[in-house]
Amino acid sequence: MRRSGLVERSLLVPLLFSALSGCSDRGAPSFTLVGAFFPAWMLFALIGIAVAIGARAIFVASGLAVVLPNQLFVCAAIGVGFALLAWLLWFAA
Secondary structure, three states: OHHHHHHHHHHHHHHHHHHOOOOOOOOOOEEEEOOEEEEHHHHHHHHHHHHHHHHHHHHHHHOHHHHOOOHHHHHHHHHHHHHHHHHHHHHOO
16 A cells, blocks of 8 residues: 555656746746836736726726626626737737
8 A cells, every 4th residue: 555655656746846847948928127027917917907997987888887797707707808818819829
């Protein structure tokens, strides 16, 4: 029984190390803004927040805010969708 535990551990360690080396080939995507490096996810999170706020403003202006249920989730889903789409279009190789 002890031998199977040793085999499981010997298989688990390389798997964990390979999972930790996700950005080692090309490095983490980042932008240089005013001399400092900012992770790319921060930029696309801001894009998603801006789109979600814009979607909320459009819903209020068009009158859909009165009849649309779960507006927080709808606006958040629209923001996340646009942020992921922008990420995909920006970093597509």
